[in-house]
Amino acid sequence: xxxxxxxxxxxxxxxxxxxxxxxxxxxxxxxxxxxxxxxxxxxxxxxxxxxxxxxxxxxxx
Amino acid sequence: xxxxxxxxxxxxxxxxxxxxxxxxxxxxxxxxxxxxxxxxxxxxxxxxxxxxxxxxxxxxxxxxxxxxxxxxxxxxxxxxxxxxxxxxxxxxxxxxxxxxxxxxxxxxxxxxxxxxxxxxxxxxxxxxxxxxxxxxxxxxxxxxxxxx
Numbered sequence: 001x002x003x004x005x006x007x008x009x010x011x012x013x014x015x016x017x018x019x020x021x022x023x024x025x026x027x028x029x030x031x032x033x034x035x036x037x038x039x040x041x042x043x044x045x046x047x048x049x050x051x052x053x054x055x056x057x058x059x060x061x
Numbered sequence: 062x063x064x065x066x067x068x069x070x071x072x073x074x075x076x077x078x079x080x081x082x083x084x085x086x087x088x089x090x091x092x093x094x095x096x097x098x099x100x101x102x103x104x105x106x107x108x109x110x111x112x113x114x115x116x117x118x119x120x121x122x123x124x125x126x127x128x129x130x131x132x133x134x135x136x137x138x139x140x141x142x143x144x145x146x147x148x149x150x151x152x153x154x155x156x157x158x159x160x161x162x163x164x165x166x167x168x169x170x171x172x173x174x175x176x177x178x179x180x181x182x183x184x185x186x187x188x189x190x191x192x193x194x195x196x197x198x199x200x201x202x203x204x205x206x207x208x209x
């Protein structure tokens with residue numbers, strides 16, 4: 001499927017591919033935990049001392 | 062005065078031999094060069110992005126490969142997501158900025174080269190995972206963030 005923002009409806013239009021026949025090749029040795037670790041890496045806010053939180057608090061430039 | 066040394070008759074000058082080329086025996090090369098490896102997708106990089114509106118994607122069918130979560134958007138714009146742990150959900154700085162999302166593992170068509178060149182410029186891209194093989198990089202697997 002494909003999502004495209006429709007400003008008039010203020011929602012996404014959903015389109016279905018007309019000719020894609022290949023199937024996904026899902027890795028078997030990955031779980032969502034590993035993917036999230038890769039995806040967010042150092043962008044995990046887990047304390048008020050996180051750099052971005054300090055920036056939002058006006059404690060860091 | 063130097064006497065000229067007479068060379069023996071059985072020694073003749075010959076052209077220097079051409080160096081052996083690895084391509085001289087092309088058939089032998091074909092045998093040894095046959096690739097006999099299995100393909101395997103090795104994600105090495107994951108970027109959090111929205112699904113681009115010019116790419117088709119399919120979510121992983123296993124519900125365990127998705128997660129309802131809360132994120133905030135950093136000052137880098139739509140491609141700059143921070144995952145907020147439960148402990149920080151009620152922090153006064155975080156709370157007004159929270160976005161409830163579903164993070165899903167998806168497979169996209171097409172991906173690879175297009176995704177690389179547009180990375181960081183397309184505000185709709187959310188999350189992608191680099192694939193390890195040339196074939197798979199054309200349809201790279203990724204995960205995406207869908208706003209709830």
